[in-house]
Amino acid sequence: MADQEEQPSPKSPWVGRSISRREDERLLRGAGRFAADENVPGQLHAAILHSPHAHARIVSIDTTAAEAMPGVEVVITGQSSLDLWQPLPPSVDLVDMRLPESYALATEIVHYAGEPVAAVAASDPYLAQDAVNAISVSYEILEPILDRRKAIEPGSPLVYPDWPDNRQCLWEFSFGSVDEAFEKAEHVVSRDVAAHRYSAVPMEMRALVSRFDPVREELTVRVSTQIPHQARTILSWIFGLSENNIHILAEDVGGGFGNKLQLDVEPIPILLSIMSGKAVKWVERRDEWLTSAPASRDFEHRIEGAFSSDGALLAVRDHLIGDVGCDGAVRAGGAGALLVAGTYGPGPYKVQRYSTKVEIVVTNKAPYGAYRGFGKDVANLAMEFLMDEGAKSVGLDPLEIRRRNLVDNYPYEMATGPLIESGSFLSCLAKVEKAMDLPALKARQKAGLVDGKYFGYSVISVLEPSAATIPNSLFTGYESATVRLSPSGDVTVLTGMMHIGQGIETAAAQVTADLLGVIPESVRIVSGNTDSVPYGLGSFSSRGATYGLSAIHDAALVVRKKLLKAAANLLETDVTAVEIADGFATVIGAPEKTLSIPEIAKAVYFFPGPYIVLPDEKEPTLEAQAVWTNPQVSWTPDVHGRIRMYPAHASGAQGATVTVDPETGQVVVEDLWIAHDSGKMIHPKIVEGQIIGGTIQGFGGVMMEQLAYDQDGNMLSQTLADYQLPNFLSAPPVHVLHGEVNSPVTPLGTKGVGEAGAIGTPTVLMMAVENALTPLGVSVASSPLTPERVLKMIDGEKV
Amino acid sequence: MQFRLNGGDRKCKVSPRTLLVDVLRDECGTTSVHIGCDEGICGACTIFLDGESVKSCLVLAVQAEGKDVETLEGTGSGKELDVVQQAFGEEFALQCGFCTPGMVVSARALLKNNPNPTDQEIRAAMVGNLCRCTGYQNILKAVKKSAEKLQSG
Numbered sequence: 001m002a003d004q005e006e007q008p009s010p011k012s013p014w015v016g017r018s019i020s021r022r023e024d025e026r027l028l029r030g031a032g033r034f035a036a037d038e039n040v041p042g043q044l045h046a047a048i049l050h051s052p053h054a055h056a057r058i059v060s061i062d063t064t065a066a067e068a069m070p071g072v073e074v075v076i077t078g079q080s081s082l083d084l085w086q087p088l089p090p091s092v093d094l095v096d097m098r099l100p101e102s103y104a105l106a107t108e109i110v111h112y113a114g115e116p117v118a119a120v121a122a123s124d125p126y127l128a129q130d131a132v133n134a135i136s137v138s139y140e141i142l143e144p145i146l147d148r149r150k151a152i153e154p155g156s157p158l159v160y161p162d163w164p165d166n167r168q169c170l171w172e173f174s175f176g177s178v179d180e181a182f183e184k185a186e187h188v189v190s191r192d193v194a195a196h197r198y199s200a201v202p203m204e205m206r207a208l209v210s211r212f213d214p215v216r217e218e219l220t221v222r223v224s225t226q227i228p229h230q231a232r233t234i235l236s237w238i239f240g241l242s243e244n245n246i247h248i249l250a251e252d253v254g255g256g257f258g259n260k261l262q263l264d265v266e267p268i269p270i271l272l273s274i275m276s277g278k279a280v281k282w283v284e285r286r287d288e289w290l291t292s293a294p295a296s297r298d299f300e301h302r303i304e305g306a307f308s309s310d311g312a313l314l315a316v317r318d319h320l321i322g323d324v325g326c327d328g329a330v331r332a333g334g335a336g337a338l339l340v341a342g343t344y345g346p347g348p349y350k351v352q353r354y355s356t357k358v359e360i361v362v363t364n365k366a367p368y369g370a371y372r373g374f375g376k377d378v379a380n381l382a383m384e385f386l387m388d389e390g391a392k393s394v395g396l397d398p399l400e401i402r403r404r405n406l407v408d409n410y411p412y413e414m415a416t417g418p419l420i421e422s423g424s425f426l427s428c429l430a431k432v433e434k435a436m437d438l439p440a441l442k443a444r445q446k447a448g449l450v451d452g453k454y455f456g457y458s459v460i461s462v463l464e465p466s467a468a469t470i471p472n473s474l475f476t477g478y479e480s481a482t483v484r485l486s487p488s489g490d491v492t493v494l495t496g497m498m499h500i501g502q503g504i505e506t507a508a509a510q511v512t513a514d515l516l517g518v519i520p521e522s523v524r525i526v527s528g529n530t531d532s533v534p535y536g537l538g539s540f541s542s543r544g545a546t547y548g549l550s551a552i553h554d555a556a557l558v559v560r561k562k563l564l565k566a567a568a569n570l571l572e573t574d575v576t577a578v579e580i581a582d583g584f585a586t587v588i589g590a591p592e593k594t595l596s597i598p599e600i601a602k603a604v605y606f607f608p609g610p611y612i613v614l615p616d617e618k619e620p621t622l623e624a625q626a627v628w629t630n631p632q633v634s635w636t637p638d639v640h641g642r643i644r645m646y647p648a649h650a651s652g653a654q655g656a657t658v659t660v661d662p663e664t665g666q667v668v669v670e671d672l673w674i675a676h677d678s679g680k681m682i683h684p685k686i687v688e689g690q691i692i693g694g695t696i697q698g699f700g701g702v703m704m705e706q707l708a709y710d711q712d713g714n715m716l717s718q719t720l721a722d723y724q725l726p727n728f729l730s731a732p733p734v735h736v737l738h739g740e741v742n743s744p745v746t747p748l749g750t751k752g753v754g755e756a757g758a759i760g761t762p763t764v765l766m767m768a769v770e771n772a773l774t775p776l777g778v779s780v781a782s783s784p785l786t787p788e789r790v791l792k793m794i795d796g797e798k799v
Numbered sequence: 800m801q802f803r804l805n806g807g808d809r810k811c812k813v814s815p816r817t818l819l820v821d822v823l824r825d826e827c828g829t830t831s832v833h834i835g836c837d838e839g840i841c842g843a844c845t846i847f848l849d850g851e852s853v854k855s856c857l858v859l860a861v862q863a864e865g866k867d868v869e870t871l872e873g874t875g876s877g878k879e880l881d882v883v884q885q886a887f888g889e890e891f892a893l894q895c896g897f898c899t900p901g902m903v904v905s906a907r908a909l910l911k912n913n914p915n916p917t918d919q920e921i922r923a924a925m926v927g928n929l930c931r932c933t934g935y936q937n938i939l940k941a942v943k944k945s946a947e948k949l950q951s952g
Contacts, residue, residue, distance in 0.1 A: 024887075028888055030830070126816065203843060205835075501895030693932045720841055728939075734934060
């Protein structure tokens with residue numbers, strides 16, 4: 001067996017070309033419309049008071065001083081607002097998850113340091129903050145639960161007293177004769193590996209401007225979100241307003257990465273606007289983001305593998321414990337990531353005996369949300385370490401053991417149910433191996449220390465599932481689009497996808513331009529406006545290239561057929577004799593017989609009109625709506641209880657080189673390589689940008705970023721100086737190697753690519769550091785790889 | 800207070816504690832100046848103050864009294880993008896675009912003082928501007944390309 005061959009793509013004028021991005025003109029001029037750029041005359045400004053304690057009972061709140069301050073219009077607390085809204089609705093409710101009842105403002109108990117407890121609307125943002133500072137709260141401090149291991153010991157104090165223990169969810173799954181394989185296997189290995197708490201930290205924090213018209217009961221919210229339609233639905237549920245009276249406007253979003261998939265704080269300023277009947281603006285501060293926005297990672301694995309003497313992976317057992325802070329299902333939906341980790345535990349390897357136990361644990365930390373990777377990174381970390389352990393035990397080269405086990409016939413049904421529709425794992429691995437020049441790296445390592453520093457490298461495989469369709473959630477998996485060719489001949493695409501930096505407007509324009517024979521510049525993309533765009537699910541789970549573009553493709557195809565028909569009628573020829581390109585419909589072989597797209601459009605709508613130009617067409621306007629669902633999704637459990645939630649699977653491989661200074665613990669990442677095959681590339685430079693960006697996020701996460709708590713549960717990383725994002729000096733070079741085996745499932749051959757770099761980079765760096773420190777016998781059991789922690793690892797301390 | 804903003808005279812009433820970034824965004828409508836941290840770390844609010852690049856979240860509005868403030872919009876003819884903006888587009892040096900105005904201003908500041916910077920000089924000069932999307936590689940290319948274009952006139 002071997003990888004699938006790359007097929008030459010049919011010629012297309014725009015798809016496949018790295019054209020200038022449609023988004024850039026406005027953004028380069030600073031004319032993007034980010035949520036905080038909106039101002040409404042007479043608007044009030046909201047400020048929020050956050051709990052300084054991780055776990056406490058609110059005894060009393062005194063707001064009298066705040067209310068008396070000039071300019072202050074509304075002050076609310078959890079108790080005073082109790083009748084004005086509903087608890088936050090869950091965003092996922094899977095496998096008997098326990099769902100805490102949480103209001104946007106704490107009502108009795110605060111569950112993390114940073115939880116909102118009161119809020120103010122005032123005429124000026126500085127005054128609003130003054131008023132918040134004047135609110136006095138009396139707390140009865142409760143014991144904080146901060147350690148995931150201790151939290152699940154019998155008798156542990158409880159985060160939620162009405163729960164029997166601190167598990168939000170427990171999921172166990174087994175397929176095949178796992179125990180039998182372990183008993184018989186020649187090689188049995190195990191590995192403990194863990195990751196710390198960090199998150200996406202987009203450059204734009206949460207922000208909104210909310211307007212309420214009390215006469216019409218009409219709510220208009222401009223907000224930074226990845227999911228405008230679900231935002232509308234959520235607000236309807238929370239405030240009991242008719243959904244058709246709520247308007248969400250979301251244009252430019254300053255980075256999402258999964259962190260803007262919930263509305264847990266946003267209802268507070270919106271309530272202030274409903275109460276005051278005035279516009280209320282709220283712009284989050286960075287310390288508020290770092291203490292209360294969704295966190296991610298923070299898990300530990302114990303993984304065991306049974307290998308045959310020739311290195312075949314016979315069976316895998318995994319035990320995953322994740323710390324979702326106070327909530328991974330209601331305030332934010334990150335608990336789903338840990339279930340995805342259990343589902344994708346087998347990774348890209350042919351193993352048909354697999355069992356997993358996933359324990360999702362609550363503690364007194366900020367909520368747990370989605371972040372680029374969403375559990376695929378969690379799965380990758382354990383399985384790749386296991387492969388290296390297996391290689392050591394069997395006595396094989398780490399690449400060879402991977403080659404022997406990688407999936408190489410398609411479609412491949414994983415032990416957990418997902419169907420890998422196509423792929424090229426072997427050639428991705430080969431590409432990285434070649435680009436890194438492994439023999440040279442091995443020689444360098446053999447030559448010994450240079451300047452007292454150890455040199456190390458590693459190579460891993462990566463499976464990138466994308467386009468999640470999660471039952472019983474706000475992310476069920478379909479996408480809508482409307483494509484319009486107006487009477488004047490210009491094209492509008494309405495899409496449920498959001499521009500969050502991934503270039504969706506450009507890609508949508510390319511796809512539409514190809515089908516309608518126009519130039520991408522003439523295609524206008526409308527998104528983030530819930531009044532005009534058909535209900536769609538937004539941008540998450542790398543779904544733009546599959547769901548978003550497939551819906552646009554299908555809608556544009558309907559318009560294309562009508563356009564061709566109209567052109568054929570006007571040119572008095574058969575529809576098969578007409579081609580459209582460059583803004584004209586032309587009779588094939590007769591270039592003089594031609595009409596411009598605007599001429600055809602005008603003829604269809606008005607002069608002479610549809611009864612002549614499209615006489616047989618029931619819907620003769622040049623407009624169509626399509627909803628795309630993926631035929632590979634299956635929510636009906638099979639006899640083993642397995643469902644298929646992810647319909648797209650990209651292949652990949654990664655490599656890294658590092659040096660480690662054993663005196664200081666300083667790790668220098670020299671180079672990162674990443675080969676990927678995400679199917680057809682609509683815009684190769686956008687694909688490359690996604691991969692490099694995700695890779696540097698993975699690098700930052702594993703090397704330096706940290707949402708660190710002290711022993712009382714206070715957030716230590718309250719500024720970007722503490723949190724440590726990668727910068728111009730720290731970000732290493734990333735070498736991208738493309739593959740392009742088209743998906744057999746999507747109309748354009750696309751798969752998702754947004755998470756490629758974020759999935760494997762933490763793994764490949766932890767393994768490269770362990771490889772460098774092999775002479776010292778160091779096991780890299782957890783991140784981050786900060787100098788202090790690496791030194792401790794070298795000294796044999798448990799970190 | 801009075802100051803000059805992108806060549807025009809501005810007058811506004813501010814309290815002594817108001818940050819310059821808030822005046823630029825809220826009073827003057829210059830929303831190209833973004834706030835990514837309010838702590839002087841991210842550089843999204845970078846502007847020129849009397850020709851020197853500064854982070855406007857670290858400047859009190861009253862400190863700009865009588866001075867020249869230039870934001871992203873201050874360079875170029877207005878219609879055409881300037882060399883640096885063009886290079887950012889050509890090299891795909893932006894994704895979400897939130898950090899971009901500050902990046903472009905910092906790149907202009909660097910190239911004003913050092914028309915032919917090395918890669919390492921670019922990295923060092925721009926280390927105070929954070930980007931969460933691109934991983935910096937294409938921004939480096941864009942600044943290099945800007946330098947080449949400006950040099951070749």
